[in-house]
Amino acid sequence: MNIRERLEKLGTPALSDALDSMGISGGIVGVTARGKPHCVGRAFTVLYGPIAEQTPGFKPAGEYIDEVLPGDIIVIDNNGSDDATTWGGILTEFAVLKKIAGTVVHGAARDLERVRELAYPLYSTHAFMQSAKNRSRKLSHQKPLRIGRTRIEPGDWVCADESGCLVIPQGIVAQVIARAEAVERTESRIVSAVRQGMSLAMARREHGYHEPWKG
Amino acid sequence: MNIRERLEKLGTPALSDALDSMGISGGIVGVTARGKPHCVGRAFTVLYGPIAEQTPGFKPAGEYIDEVLPGDIIVIDNNGSDDATTWGGILTEFAVLKKIAGTVVHGAARDLERVRELAYPLYSTHAFMQSAKNRSRKLSHQKPLRIGRTRIEPGDWVCADESGCLVIPQGIVAQVIARAEAVERTESRIVSAVRQGMSLAMARREHGYHEPWKG
Amino acid sequence: MNIRERLEKLGTPALSDALDSMGISGGIVGVTARGKPHCVGRAFTVLYGPIAEQTPGFKPAGEYIDEVLPGDIIVIDNNGSDDATTWGGILTEFAVLKKIAGTVVHGAARDLERVRELAYPLYSTHAFMQSAKNRSRKLSHQKPLRIGRTRIEPGDWVCADESGCLVIPQGIVAQVIARAEAVERTESRIVSAVRQGMSLAMARREHGYHEPWKG
Numbered sequence: 001m002n003i004r005e006r007l008e009k010l011g012t013p014a015l016s017d018a019l020d021s022m023g024i025s026g027g028i029v030g031v032t033a034r035g036k037p038h039c040v041g042r043a044f045t046v047l048y049g050p051i052a053e054q055t056p057g058f059k060p061a062g063e064y065i066d067e068v069l070p071g072d073i074i075v076i077d078n079n080g081s082d083d084a085t086t087w088g089g090i091l092t093e094f095a096v097l098k099k100i101a102g103t104v105v106h107g108a109a110r111d112l113e114r115v116r117e118l119a120y121p122l123y124s125t126h127a128f129m130q131s132a133k134n135r136s137r138k139l140s141h142q143k144p145l146r147i148g149r150t151r152i153e154p155g156d157w158v159c160a161d162e163s164g165c166l167v168i169p170q171g172i173v174a175q176v177i178a179r180a181e182a183v184e185r186t187e188s189r190i191v192s193a194v195r196q197g198m199s200l201a202m203a204r205r206e207h208g209y210h211e212p213w214k215g
Numbered sequence: 216m217n218i219r220e221r222l223e224k225l226g227t228p229a230l231s232d233a234l235d236s237m238g239i240s241g242g243i244v245g246v247t248a249r250g251k252p253h254c255v256g257r258a259f260t261v262l263y264g265p266i267a268e269q270t271p272g273f274k275p276a277g278e279y280i281d282e283v284l285p286g287d288i289i290v291i292d293n294n295g296s297d298d299a300t301t302w303g304g305i306l307t308e309f310a311v312l313k314k315i316a317g318t319v320v321h322g323a324a325r326d327l328e329r330v331r332e333l334a335y336p337l338y339s340t341h342a343f344m345q346s347a348k349n350r351s352r353k354l355s356h357q358k359p360l361r362i363g364r365t366r367i368e369p370g371d372w373v374c375a376d377e378s379g380c381l382v383i384p385q386g387i388v389a390q391v392i393a394r395a396e397a398v399e400r401t402e403s404r405i406v407s408a409v410r411q412g413m414s415l416a417m418a419r420r421e422h423g424y425h426e427p428w429k430g
Numbered sequence: 431m432n433i434r435e436r437l438e439k440l441g442t443p444a445l446s447d448a449l450d451s452m453g454i455s456g457g458i459v460g461v462t463a464r465g466k467p468h469c470v471g472r473a474f475t476v477l478y479g480p481i482a483e484q485t486p487g488f489k490p491a492g493e494y495i496d497e498v499l500p501g502d503i504i505v506i507d508n509n510g511s512d513d514a515t516t517w518g519g520i521l522t523e524f525a526v527l528k529k530i531a532g533t534v535v536h537g538a539a540r541d542l543e544r545v546r547e548l549a550y551p552l553y554s555t556h557a558f559m560q561s562a563k564n565r566s567r568k569l570s571h572q573k574p575l576r577i578g579r580t581r582i583e584p585g586d587w588v589c590a591d592e593s594g595c596l597v598i599p600q601g602i603v604a605q606v607i608a609r610a611e612a613v614e615r616t617e618s619r620i621v622s623a624v625r626q627g628m629s630l631a632m633a634r635r636e637h638g639y640h641e642p643w644k645g
């Protein structure tokens with residue numbers, strides 16, 4: 001299996017434990033699944049910022065989308081805005097057509113009915129209908145982002161499921177996968193042991209829960 | 216079609232873009248669908264405020280509900296309270312019987328099982344079980360409200376879907392509808408063009424995405 | 431019926447009204463159902479606090495779980511942490527095996543797919559994948575907690591449904607149940623009256639809505 005296939009079999013909890021074992025925090029706090037709650041892909045980063053003065057009419061929309069590759073996950077930092085959407089129906093239709101793997105918005109998104117109907121993997125901090133068009137503007141794309149404590153570089157791996165969105169630096173992804181697979185093996189052994197009647201404290205001790213990435 | 220029927224066919228994103236084109240923000244930030252995520256109606260406004268001293272026993276509940284007309288949407292401003300509900304099971308049963316079109320609470324609501332079973336369109340900022348009865352009291356009804364940046368007057372149109380709740384001043388509703396219908400036509404043309412292989416940048420340019428309300 | 435069976439038939443709104451009639455606030459603000467949205471049980475309390483310095487590797491996990499009894503509800507106070515989970519997949523598997531009645535986390539939880547598949551009653555303020563293992567540590571268990579305005583003692587009754595989680599001090603539970611049953615009788619009478627065409631104002635007056643626990 002290649003990197004993508006191995007990541008698709010792993011949950012974000014095991015991947016996060018693997019990152020933790022190496023002293024790295026990769027989670028993106030505060031985003032919720034709005035469509036299909038699972039995706040894996042390489043980060044295509046986009047940064048938005050507020051427009052100083054709100055005026056009638058629409059400013060030019062961020063036209064980065066034609067550069068995104070199939071399998072990518074678009075990561076948009078709009079500073080957690082609750083009232084200016086940077087993702088909506090047209091972009092969702094386009095992303096599905098272009099086989100983009102998902103979108104993570106630190107900010108608001110709209111047209112959630114369409115997202116749900118198309119089972120598109122969209123995560124956002126907020127759902128709202130007001131466009132960013134005259135509230136925020138694209139400052140850059142394919143530059144490093146920092147969302148909370150997590151740094152995201154273009155090409156980093158993004159994994160998301162019902163426990164949230166996680167970023168894995170591309171340079172260490174093979175090591176993180178190996179450790180996460182070991183974490184899941186350790187956890188399976190612990191669950192099997194407790195199903196056979198062992199106390200959880202003993203099962204954890206016997207199966208090395210303090211260092212599960214060695215399992 | 217009359218105003219209500221045309222609004223029922225439109226999404227809040229297109230209606231919001233139409234309002235934006237006229238320099239107006241109509242969204243109510245922070246409310247989430249708890250039952251059926253779609254409704255359209257005229258605003259019946261209610262304002263609540265905190266009770267200074269919490270004492271045992273119940274204060275008289277806000278008895279505005281018998282004045283609400285079929286097709287109205289009740290908009291309750293309780294200042295985003297997370298622990299004092301101003302909407303619950305009895306009001307939901309009554310609203311369904313009386314063909315009230317929906318309720319938007321900037322604050323908490325309870326008896327969510329019943330709301331879901333009856334598929335009543337309820338939006339609220341919070342779900343909680345503690346009554347407002349000895350925590351908040353009704354200050355007024357059928358007076359103008361301000362929730363966030365949005366002003367709501369009695370009789371304004373309220374539209375809600377999975378992207379949230381939007382208020383349209385009644386004096387401009389015909390113009391907003393015409394522009395929103397144009398926005399949806401423009402967006403359909405853009406989606407058709409990208410489905411036929413056009414880049415999104417070109418589709419947006421060709422179909423006037425910078426002024427979609429002219430489409 | 432015993433205490434547990436009577437509590438299982440009551441909703442948190444009626445139980446909260448009963449507590450209010452005695453001047454007590456029992457709700458736990460801010461927690462959302464992640465699995466089955468209903469549970470009743472005795473509180474097993476756990477307190478977590480932050481670890482001053484984050485270092486690679488895992489600290490010993492909180493090993494209280496083998497002491498929890500069937501039918502208990504684990505109440506974990508991790509100060510509403512959004513980025514350090516104190517509940518996850520292994521604990522969920524174990525709790526189901528051991529017939530623990532549910533878990534309420536004032537903080538984050540992970541492995542939500544498993545929670546949903548097993549229909550385990552889990553409530554939490556946040557969903558996230560990063561472990562508490564090197565971010566928080568268990569400070570105590572089976573000591574009184576204070577979450578928001580609500581005090582929770584070991585052995586108190588916890589009831590949860592779609593309107594949230596409520597704590598009932600064990601010393602007054604029989605009185606609270608009797609009053610909550612009266613509240614539900616009063617509310618049923620009011621709903622019947624409005625179904626037969628009475629105004630809500632009159633139905634409330636006739637059926638003693640100002641003191642529903644006497645119904």
